[in-house]
Amino acid sequence: MKTFPTGLKAKGEMVIRCHLLAVTLDLPARAMVMNMKQFNGKFGCCYCEDEGVNPANRPMLRYYPYTATSVPRLNEGMINDARKAATTGEPVKGIKGACPVVVLKYVDLPKTFVIDWMHSVLLGVVKTLLSMWCDASYKKESFYVGDKMALVNSRLQRIQVPDYIVRQQRNIDDHKHWKGNYCY
Structure with missing residues (x-):
């Protein structure tokens, strides 16, 4: 992905700068772009680090109830987990590898990918x-x-x-x- 950290020059002296504010995708597309497990997989929530609950009678269902011990996902933690996953070849807390949008300045993964x-x-x-x-x-x-x-x-x-x-x-x-x- 090519970035322009100083902006793009247009019509002489005009410099255009832009920032990615939000990304909204359906859940399968979000998992693909964020390079993480889907919503129905272990650690598939992009807002918390919980493993999720999988009812015995519904094998394809996984949900992530809020508990007092829920740990929110943070940008730095997601980047570190992506590095570990890329090194080991195994998912770390649901993260399979690097997300392509992290190269953009000001992107905070859990905040940038908003609820669908x-x-x-x-x-x-x-x-x-x-x-x-x-x-x-x-x-x-x-x-x-x-x-x-x-x-x-x-x-x-x-x-x-x-x-x-x-x-x-x-x-x-x-x-x-x-x-x-x-x-x-």
């Missing part, structure tokens, strides 16, 4: 909340709105979206089939 908004928030948290609000198995809970679906649907259909948004809002009855762009 669409998959983590919209298709994760928002769809979970929608399911809980609408699913009849929660009808005894105070947050349940499944008995007010007609009202919710009529209000959703009255929303006037800007013309640059191509998709029109769908009924909440169909929330299980919503794509990420219906959830914001």
Whole structure:
């Protein structure tokens, strides 16, 4: 990767400098670019150094619950682990080797690679909340709105979206089939 530490000269004396502020990728792409194990592998979280929990009945699932002993990943630690992994040929705390963006100035790996908004928030948290609000198995809970679906649907259909948004809002009855762009 070629870098220009003093900037690029353009049109005579003008110097252009830029910095990479954030990178957002889906989880498999993030693992590939960061050269580390995927989210479902041991030490696959790019924000902490926890091994993760793998339930016996779900072998492809791994999650990383916060505990008082959770250790956050730090840039220097990730760079050192990458050096060790490159030397030994074995992953160190999930890091398989060097990440190509570390050559850029001001990059802090855990801070630069931000949470994937669409998959983590919209298709994760928002769809979970929608399911809980609408699913009849929660009808005894105070947050349940499944008995007010007609009202919710009529209000959703009255929303006037800007013309640059191509998709029109769908009924909440169909929330299980919503794509990420219906959830914001």
